[in-house]
Amino acid sequence: MAYSEKVMDHFANPRNVGEMEDADGIGEVGNPKCGDIMKMYIKVDNDVITDVSFKTFGCGAAIATSSMATELVKGHSIDDALKLTNKAVMEALDGLPPVKVHCSVLAEQAIKAAVSDYYTRKGIDPTPIVGELHDCKECPIE
Amino acid sequence: MIKRVYADNAATTRLSERAFEAMKPYMTEIYGNPSSLYTEGVEARKAVDKAREDIAKCLNAQPNEIFFLSGGSEADNWAIKGAAELGERKGKKHIISSKFEHHAVLHTLEYLEKHGFEVTLLDVHEDGLVRPEELEAAIREDTALITIMYANNEIGTIQPIKELAAIAKKHGVVFHTDAVQAVGTIPVDVKELGVDMLSLSSHKFHGPKGVGALYVRKGIRLPNLVHGGAQERGLRAGTENIAGVVGMAEALKESVEVMDERNKRLEKMRDRLIDNLLKIDRSRINGDRVHRLPGNVNMCFQGIEGESLLLSLDLKGVAASSGSACTSGSLDPSHVLLSIGLPHEVAHGSIRMTFSTENTEEDIDYILAELPPIVDRLRSMSPLWEKIIKNDK
Numbered sequence: 143m144a145y146s147e148k149v150m151d152h153f154a155n156p157r158n159v160g161e162m163e164d165a166d167g168i169g170e171v172g173n174p175k176c177g178d179i180m181k182m183y184i185k186v187d188n189d190v191i192t193d194v195s196f197k198t199f200g201c202g203a204a205i206a207t208s209s210m211a212t213e214l215v216k217g218h219s220i221d222d223a224l225k226l227t228n229k230a231v232m233e234a235l236d237g238l239p240p241v242k243v244h245c246s247v248l249a250e251q252a253i254k255a256a257v258s259d260y261y262t263r264k265g266i267d268p269t270p271i272v273g274e275l276h277d278c279k280e281c282p283i284e
Numbered sequence: 285m286i287k288r289v290y291a292d293n294a295a296t297t298r299l300s301e302r303a304f305e306a307m308k309p310y311m312t313e314i315y316g317n318p319s320s321l322y323t324e325g326v327e328a329r330k331a332v333d334k335a336r337e338d339i340a341k342c343l344n345a346q347p348n349e350i351f352f353l354s355g356g357s358e359a360d361n362w363a364i365k366g367a368a369e370l371g372e373r374k375g376k377k378h379i380i381s382s383k384f385e386h387h388a389v390l391h392t393l394e395y396l397e398k399h400g401f402e403v404t405l406l407d408v409h410e411d412g413l414v415r416p417e418e419l420e421a422a423i424r425e426d427t428a429l430i431t432i433m434y435a436n437n438e439i440g441t442i443q444p445i446k447e448l449a450a451i452a453k454k455h456g457v458v459f460h461t462d463a464v465q466a467v468g469t470i471p472v473d474v475k476e477l478g479v480d481m482l483s484l485s486s487h488k489f490h491g492p493k494g495v496g497a498l499y500v501r502k503g504i505r506l507p508n509l510v511h512g513g514a515q516e517r518g519l520r521a522g523t524e525n526i527a528g529v530v531g532m533a534e535a536l537k538e539s540v541e542v543m544d545e546r547n548k549r550l551e552k553m554r555d556r557l558i559d560n561l562l563k564i565d566r567s568r569i570n571g572d573r574v575h576r577l578p579g580n581v582n583m584c585f586q587g588i589e590g591e592s593l594l595l596s597l598d599l600k601g602v603a604a605s606s607g608s609a610c611t612s613g614s615l616d617p618s619h620v621l622l623s624i625g626l627p628h629e630v631a632h633g634s635i636r637m638t639f640s641t642e643n644t645e646e647d648i649d650y651i652l653a654e655l656p657p658i659v660d661r662l663r664s665m666s667p668l669w670e671k672i673i674k675n676d677k
Contacts, residue, residue: 145595150595150599153592153595154596154599156665159665160664160665161670170667174628174629174632174668175628175629176628177589177617177628177629177632178589179666179667179668180667181667196665197665197666197667197670198665198666198667199587199588199589199666199667199668199669200589200592201589201590201591201592202591202592202595204589204592205592205665
């Protein structure tokens with residue numbers, strides 16, 4: 143099991159890392175028992191994600207997928223962000239070892255969770271827009 | 285070039301110069317088959333016999349009690365399946381082991397469970413030590429085998445093998461120990477320990493990979509492992525790995541020669557590393573500090589995950605290992621850390637550093653300079669750490 147250079151780059155130099163104090167939406171997925179928690183913060187202006195950041199507890203792939211996911215949605219519309227798939231995150235990282243695929247699912251879900259929170263704060267039911275949130279199947283939320 | 289510190293000697297070690305030199309002729313000039321009667325064969329036979337004598341001497345065994353094979357896993361498999369078969373012939377289908385054995389033992393036991401054996405796994409408690417009285421209480425009329433590792437590969441705890449073997453003997457049960465982490469590292473005397481079988485692996489003590497041995501006390505007649513020629517007294521057929529056994533014997537002799545002095549040095553290094561890393565907030569040492577291999581450090585740092593710690597250390601030139609789920613390919617962290625009662629989220633944040641004769645005080649200095657900032661950095665980006673700190677206030 144070896145990571146691609148891109149994974150190692152995003153692990154060693156994660157983009158958009160850290161807490162965002164004035165976030166418009168915050169999403170958290172995963173659980174400590176399974177060894178991964180991802181927290182995403184988004185700033186939204188006119189349905190565009192103008193800023194995004196993350197905090198992650200997890201393995202190298204968890205940190206790299208979080209970092210890559212923030213890059214893929216930053217400056218894009220919410221619609222585009224909701225279309226982000228775990229596959230797109232993996233491809234952007236030049237692939238992940240099979241046992242790490244669940245990390246990319248978490249990254250996708252973390253973005254969705256943040257958007258969900260954004261709508262909830264605005265008094266809009268997020269479910270029809272974002273859909274049901276689910277963690278990776280191996281990692282049910284306790 | 286970035287400095288490299290190899291701190292994963294429990295995984296494998298570098299081949300020693302002496303072992304390598306001893307092996308060389310058997311990979312080039314002396315290539316005969318030890319089973320052949322002409323000069324080339326006789327030369328090869330002599331080398332195999334000498335290696336067996338040397339290894340027997342290091343363990344205080346007889347040469348005909350040493351069987352060469354491919355490594356520790358094969359030795360464990362043979363000892364356990366062999367003893368199970370011997371037990372089964374007498375209607376005994378119960379085996380006692382411990383919760384934190386190596387997978388070579390645990391998976392072999394799982395296999396036997398599928399074939400009708402019952403297995404009792406003893407607790408190893410918070411300190412990572414088996415309790416003799418609990419072993420005695422677990423013994424039944426139909427117990428065929430007790431197999432308890434000498435030293436744990438992850439947390440380095442050393443089991444009271446002499447006491448455990450004495451209990452087995454008292455009840456007439458065969459006793460095997462997986463001594464892969466012990467041989468070459470701490471004194472191992474099979475007579476003094478009173479064990480019936482003992483597994484060892486060459487590459488854990490600076491010998492070559494792909495070779496190991498099983499000590500089988502005279503009087504125990506294990507069933508054949510590999511059917512074929514007359515090698516290894518007909519029990520494990522196949523032309524001998526001559527260079528391998530020669531290298532293993534040389535490496536073991538060397539390890540035993542330097543053992544006392546080396547261990548004093550390693551214990552000092554180990555304790556300095558542990559004491560200083562324990563200054564990190566919410567860190568802990570895993571496993572008993574006294575009954576511990578001289579070169580083993582296993583720590584947890586709450587709020588971070590072991591694999592990211594391992595990768596960060598690697599980027600700084602330090603090779604270590606982790607008991608996190610992410611290195612095992614499953615979602616569960618190390619069974620060893622769970623067996624000593626660590627919650628999942630703490631077990632995920634473990635790191636193991638294991639040192640050998642080749643490590644220096646400078647290596648410890650380097651790790652002490654590099655590791656704490658990595659823990660800080662990973663914690664600063666960890667939502668779990670955020671929660672831990674918040675709950676504290």
